[in-house]
Amino acid sequence: MTAGPNFDKHELIPVIAQDEASGDVLMLAYMNRDAYAETLRTGRVCYYSRSRQKLWRKGEESGNVQELKSLYFDCDADTLLVKVNQIGGAACHEGYRSCFFREVDPQSEEVRVVGERVFDPAEVYKKK
């Protein structure tokens, strides 16, 4: 069986990145067919940036690349799950391990920061 995710229905497919070691959900991004092929070929996760409209080799600027450990697709073949080794320990451009560093209290709707900041974005993304 070789049928995989279906890029015919949607050109862009959402991709959930999960830290293989901790199980933490790190981020959600998108892949097109090219990003998917490059990810499989190189073993490094490559997304498609919707804002920049081009391939986004995660970590190309910060060095915080994601090594692909395993890859899954869902029952509708329109969502991917990648388990990764997150180099540098932080997936979020704001310096947190996970992009999901803010929790909402269901009763009060109060928001609190629950994530741990691993790096200072101002240091990593220096103005050229």
Add this chain to the structure above:
Amino acid sequence: MTAGPNFDKHELIPVIAQDEASGDVLMLAYMNRDAYAETLRTGRVCYYSRSRQKLWRKGEESGNVQELKSLYFDCDADTLLVKVNQIGGAACHEGYRSCFFREVDPQSEEVRVVGERVFDPAEVYKKK
């Protein structure tokens, strides 16, 4: 701080559901503002079905509801992560614990089923 996910930019926001106990990523679905409000109010996860174009109270047919344990949103405020207690043990309508029950081998692109089937869909979704 009470600012939460931003439904102004996108009417529908992707939602990652993760099993709180096992850490398994169960599924990806969508919420609109109403689904989000109902989820917070009831403590049961309510999505918005894109195909049926209406609120989708997860488990309303199968009984496999998702009890909300905690809720997070990402750095761009346009993706949610819900940690849940998955009643019945299976999130997928095909009877698997997780919708991500198929793994792709990066080298060969061979697909294999890795998930465990918890229920028989033919039994659960009986024709009326």
